[in-house]
Amino acid sequence: MATEQGFPPELLTQSAQQRLDYFKAPDKTVMHQNLELAYSQVRRAIREPAGASIILVMGPSGVGKTTLLRLVERKILEESLPQMELDPGWIPIVCVEAVAPGKDTFRWRNFYKRTLIAIDEPLINEKISYSEDGIRRDTEGKLIVKSRATEDSLRLAMEQALSHRRPYTLAVDEFQDIGKMASQKVLEAHMDCIKSAVNTTKIPWTGFGTYQLLDFLELSPQLSRRTRIIHLPRYRLEQNQDIKEFKRSLRHLLYRMPLLETPILVEKHWEYFYERSIGCIGTLKNWLVQALDLALEEGATTLTLDHLEQTAKLTSECIQMAKDAIEGEERLTDSKDNQSQLRELLNLKQQKVREEQTDSGKGDKQHKNGGKLQLRRRRRVGQRNPKRDPVASDHHES
Template identity: 40%
Template sequence: MPSTQNFSPEILAANPAEKLAYFESCTVVHRRLKIAYEAVIDAVNNPGGASLIFLFGPTGVGKTTLLHQVVKVLIEQNSRAMQLDCGHIPVAYVEARAPESGSFDWKDYYKSVLIALADPFVDYKLRTGSSRIEGSGSSQRLIKSKANLSDLREDVAAIIQQRRLIVFLVDEAQRFTKMASGRRQQDQMDAIQSMASFTSTRHGLFGTYELLQLRNLSGQLSRRSLDIHFPRYQADCSQDVKDFKRVLKSFACLMPLLETPDLEQHWEYFYERSIGCVGIVKDWLTQALRKALAESASTLSLAHLTPYAPSVSKCMQMATEAIEGEKALLQSESELSRLRQKLGLTVNAPPTATEALLNNPTRSTVNKKHNKTKKRRPGERNPQRDVIGGAPSVS
């Protein structure tokens, strides 16, 4: 196929490791990513009283890529303020760690926040085996102390205010749900919302659809939060299929190979094994490209792609979770009716037969005409006046 390469010729002369690093650093800006990015930037700059930003989508859709783009742009937007104040950090982020004990570790989370905000005394604050001497003379004694959770929380609040942080982002935020009960989940979100309000800093939580169970735990939380959905591409939408093919073409043009591979002709295979998530496609292509470069291949073929395709069982699990999450976001008519009933508003009932006729005059006229027509038995004459008193005159 004709060359449509989107990289400099010098890349082709690089070694395989440099070529692979180049492809890994590339980001394809597609429609779904752009929409979600604009929504997040708008929520950060115009929160409208909200202190929490929830962004959720299926695994592998590109949430981490979006987070990095948001961080990059916010730093660029505030570069002048950072030059005037060397201690100013407009945006920072961490990845919430998976708990080892089955319950989210807040102490570990606060430690990672202090590190992300470059606290100059982080080593001292995180020391877990510090000790001090109390008393004097013969009554002196050595007291060992450990890092206290409330102290760490105060340290985090202080450094956020000192850095004049605009927004703090948390990747894999669905790990906040790893608690024993729903009540403790509400405590989780109350702690984050309280930190955001106290420090006048927005907090963005990026995660899978598991994050949905945290957004409406209380009325206060619902009022102080914004929801942003980052969906996958849908195979039953023609526009989504076109955009998905464009993504494949863009990735193909970024591959530092002698011949640009034709990935679009296999779009169904890519969709089937990625469930329409661009992040999964990127990871898959990266592994296939590594194999092609190791073999000094001139282009990428199915022989390079097949060994690294996600298994059918994995795709089934990802598709099931994605579809369930998408269904949870749909506003059903029954929910709207329950809301109106709870608020004392008139519940919109289905139209009656009379209302249906009034709303459809054409059908109403036909029915009226039909009602005037009377069926007669076979052989029965049409109604007419008979002639009386002789034969009828012929003119």
């Protein structure tokens, strides 16, 4: 039972760490407008890719993409439970993170290993068998990947596992890290690797990442044609509805803080909240977690502006975040210049000019012929021109 402040009353008697854990728990996420729209779009796209090999969910850093992935995963698993009971070998969704390389470029061997473990985790009594060198099971049936397992053997095992488990999708968080520290040639090879894996298993991939994902599409036209983009945007000051939704989300988060007094900061300081989060609810939530931690450590009864200022991101960090977000938004926006360029590439402009010239010529001819357009029709060979035949006379010669 929650109090008027939006949390169980017994939390006020528990430790500071327990109160903090309650607030930062993933299930305490505010379901704001942009998140809800993207959530609906991703679920539909996963259930029915409509020919897409890859679904790319992108947005600025801190907008809540990982939160979105967890919400989608939880919902798909909940909806699939009856079918999973009937078919214990089926997994509706497999989630893995693309870990950024410490040096050099992205390591596929590590990715294949993580994916195999993610596929193999549930339903230990229904495990599939692997015959690849360096991949085996221990006495409890748990998957063991030895160091001698080659990248090719791991890839083949992953493809076999995906084909056997038949998930709706392989969901990859931090998808942009696949391209980190990679030259154009290496990045193209990464994209070909993904395309090959999708073609082999017939399992679409859903990548969650920043606007850097647009670089992948520019380097791989074949992949671009088979990719669907879903945008999870930040809230922007240019839209009155965005401001309203940002303030509503902020109120909800403050309302859920397990403090003796609900913080009253929205009306006077919402612009400061917006400035240091650039309109990203994920960044806002993380900031509030740090501020709450400070308030609880001090034994404060409520959250104050001082707590916020001590834990806010530096202005320079926010400037860089804003620049990256704005640049990505512009690349995704269908501007008039982009539309004009597309029409020019498709020769639609030239076609329109030709149609206008043709229509103009017809108009001139109609004018010269008194408004009647004379059309010449082609006749078959031997067919005479139309003319009036003479009428026979009433007086016949004898």
